[in-house]
Amino acid sequence: MKFASFLYEGQTLLVPEKLSSKEVIVDSPVASISQIPYWDTPPVTPSFTYSKQIQRYLSGKQLLLEELPFSINTIYEHYLNGYITFVKPINQLNERFYCTRCGNDKANLFASFLCARCDRECMYCRNCIMMKRISQCTPLVEWVGPEMLFGNEDYKMEWNGKLSKGQKTAADLFVKCIGSREKLLIWAVCGAGKTEVLFEGISEALSKGQSICLAAPRTDVVIELAPRIKKAFPMVEVVSLHGGSEELQERGQIVISTTHQLLRFNNHFDLMIVDEVDAFPYSIDDSLKFAVLKAGKNDATVAYLSATPDKDLRNKADVGEITSVRIPARYHGLPLPVPAFRWCGNWRKHLKRGAIPEQVNNWLTEQIAKNSQVFLFVPSVNLLESVFDSVKLKLQNVETVHAEDPGRHEKVKRFREGKTCVLITTTILERGITVSNVSVGVLGAEDNIFTESALVQISGRAGRSADYPTGDVVFFHYGKTSSMIGAENHIQSMNEEAKRKGWIS
Amino acid sequence: MDILTGDHYCLWCEGRYFNDFNWRYLLGMSTNDGICSECRESLLSISGEICRICGRMLNNLSKEFRKGELCLDCIRWEDEPGWAGVLVKNRSVYQYNDFLKGILSRIKFRGDAVMVSPFMSPLKTLFKLEFPNDVIVVPIPLSSERLYERGFNQAKVLAELLDVQLKEILIRDSHEGKQSKKNRRERLAVINQSLFKCIDNVDLEEKNVLLVDDIYTTGVTIRNAAKELLNKGANKAYSLTVARG
Incomplete structure (x- = not known):
């Protein structure tokens, strides 16, 4: 859609081409909105009866004009009365372009085409193209009328489990931060019970009528968290947003979302919680960090959760730039299993001859004999098949899984149900999966793919349940790496800290 | 770069x-x-024996779906009253595998226009190899509604890669619905309604035309456009697409 601008009572106002009539004397040619250098948003007309529907749909978001199921007449009327504003989608400074929606400023992630809407070469952002193309002539629409308010009476928390001492310490600090501009890092070991730590803080935020976002980089985590939050706060509107979600247009006081989906929000949440803050792709994608900052209000409380925060966050915590709290103990009060190292020679060579090393085979057989299920991690997808062929010679109910595997969710489900004995996997399962009685082996732990944090996460799969609090963790390797030693030290120092505090027996 | x-x-x-x-x-x-x-490497070229008319690969078709140098679909077209010889030949660059499907839907449905550039050099090569150099190149148009919605016509953007003058002489009716959402029967059902109209004041007498589109699936779209141009006096109609579905 093209726009023009006109002067009215000292303000420069926009008018969509479709609605510009002869009575309005436009002082700019009808053109792409990128050609209009400046415009105002009229002051709010308090007597105007605004559409509650638009408010509910748009408040706290920035959406493309074409994403709105309202007529341009209605939208424009809200603009003239100061309830809606139009935002330039792509900004240009010297030779550089910036995407307003995702913050992208990399030249190789912009391209242009001869646009049939604005009849000129139109630049678009390739970084966020999966959420409908944003190009120079498609303005973002933002609600600037009264904020949509949530009630603060009937939220009633239904969760009354008991927190461990470590959880309680973190939960208390979190509650204290609610309503402040504090940034908080909750560093909780795998199996500490992070989600439960959040309940009291969320409840506190609800009592203040705040809007809350619980974001995670991966869809699996969003899907897993949603029912737990809904159960704890049955009276509150909770929506979950991820690619493929059917609630994308719903509004809720609590939004559980992938970091990707936050790109549609703007200046909305009072409390932003980012789970697994060191996980891919959030850890390497600047536009997702941009999305989190943009979705939160300027004075939002931000809480980051991780078992393995990256250096940057740890440094910020060390110098006191952000508040931090550590939960070094699992909720069941028993120490984290410390990985054992077992040298197994040139296992790749072995594998070429069709067999995994004898030590690995024996260890697998032992685990099955004591009724444990086993995760066997390998460094890459192309090793899965040969390892599988070798393992199944001796054992039954063996499966492999990797990120692109179409049967991935089914296979993980079968493993959870105990139907599979050994699941051979890439690092895709390093996080987010809890199986009660499981041992963990890493074949080729020296490989670069197994960073310290990956190994800590992998080790964290074992011994999570109170019924089976121990579990074997073995790194089979062809030469120790600093990542392996780093992971061992990391786990040991958590156990020592927990012991010092008297949080584990 | x-x-x-x-x-x-x-x-x-x-x-x-x-x-x-x-x-x-x-x-x-x-x-x-x-x-x-x-x-x-994930893009697989069309190679080996192909159908003389539609350009699909014959060696992965079972016996009952081919006859000599033609595939069964083209034989049916040639037997259909009014459709024999409408399309002289189609040539496509790549087999329609999941990878190409992903690229084409990113171009069409996500609107990532620049994603056509990997097709430039193979399209040019096939163009020079297979078609007379005096053909008039005509991109398959979109309806005006769909053009506004997408912002560009993928067939035109592909045709532009050939570096020759284009003649946008076809207009597409807007009431047909999306081809990609229809099955073969639904597509063939509209076979005798004209999907396209050629603009007036075009002289196609004795001229050969080359239609360009992203994909040849059933051939209904392309043959329909070809027929309209033949009715306006064109001599022969050819087509060139990225994919043979």
């Missing part, structure tokens, strides 16, 4: 890749083709 090292980002996987650093590159004779060699 870095001129000296030939360093680029792949349009598809966003990975960095390098153009072969050789004299051809330095002399500007080979150009950046947009995607890295690994992604390029």
Whole structure:
């Protein structure tokens, strides 16, 4: 859609081409909105009866004009009365372009085409193209009328489990931060019970009528968290947003979302919680960090959760730039299993001859004999098949899984149900999966793919349940790496800290 | 891109890749083709024995679906009253596998226009190899509604890659619905309604036309356009597409 601008009572106002009539004397040619250098948003007309529907749909978001199921007449009327504003989608400074929606400023992630809407070469952002193309002539629409308010009476928390001492310490600090501009890092070991730590803080935020976002980089985590939050706060509107979600247009006081989906929000949440803050792709994608900052209000409380925060966050915590709290103990009060190292020679060579090393085979057989299920991690997808062929010679109910595997969710489900004995996997399962009685082996732990944090996460799969609090963790390797030693030290120092505090027996 | 090292980002996987650093590159004779060699390998060229008319590969068709140098679909077209000889030949660059499907839907449904660039050099090559050089190149149009919605016509953007003058002489009716949402029967049901109209004051007498589109699936769209141009006096109609569905 093209726009023009006109002067009215000292303000420069926009008018969509479709609605510009002869009575309005436009002082700019009808053109792409990128050609209009400046415009105002009229002051709010308090007597105007605004559409509650638009408010509910748009408040706290920035959406493309074409994403709105309202007529341009209605939208424009809200603009003239100061309830809606139009935002330039792509900004240009010297030779550089910036995407307003995702913050992208990399030249190789912009391209242009001869646009049939604005009849000129139109630049678009390739970084966020999966959420409908944003190009120079498609303005973002933002609600600037009264904020949509949530009630603060009937939220009633239904969760009354008991927190461990470590959880309680973190939960208390979190509650204290609610309503402040504090940034908080909750560093909780795998199996500490992070989600439960959040309940009291969320409840506190609800009592203040705040809007809350619980974001995670991966869809699996969003899907897993949603029912737990809904159960704890049955009276509150909770929506979950991820690619493929059917609630994308719903509004809720609590939004559980992938970091990707936050790109549609703007200046909305009072409390932003980012789970697994060191996980891919959030850890390497600047536009997702941009999305989190943009979705939160300027004075939002931000809480980051991780078992393995990256250096940057740890440094910020060390110098006191952000508040931090550590939960070094699992909720069941028993120490984290410390990985054992077992040298197994040139296992790749072995594998070429069709067999995994004898030590690995024996260890697998032992685990099955004591009724444990086993995760066997390998460094890459192309090793899965040969390892599988070798393992199944001796054992039954063996499966492999990797990120692109179409049967991935089914296979993980079968493993959870105990139907599979050994699941051979890439690092895709390093996080987010809890199986009660499981041992963990890493074949080729020296490989670069197994960073310290990956190994800590992998080790964290074992011994999570109170019924089976121990579990074997073995790194089979062809030469120790600093990542392996780093992971061992990391786990040991958590156990020592927990012991010092008297949080584990 | 870095001129000296030939360093680029792949349009598809966003990975960095390098153009072969050789004299051809330095002399500007080979150009950046947009995607890295690994992604390029996922595109499978049409090769071996093909149907003389529609250009599909014959060697992976079972016996009962071919007859001599034609596939059964084309035999049916040629037997259909009013449709024999409407399309002289179609040629397509690639087999329609999941990878190509992904690229085409990114272009059409996500609107990532620049994603056509990997097709430039193979389209040009096939164009020179298979078609007379005096053909009039006509992109298959979109209806005006769909054109506004997408912002561009993918067939036109593809045709532009050929570096020849285009004649946008067809207009598409807007009431047909999406081809990609229909099955073969539904598509063939509209076979005798004209989907396209040629604009007036065009002289096609004795001229050959080449229609360009992203994909040839059942051939209904292309034959329909071809017929309209033949009715306006064109001599022969050919077509060129990226994919043979």
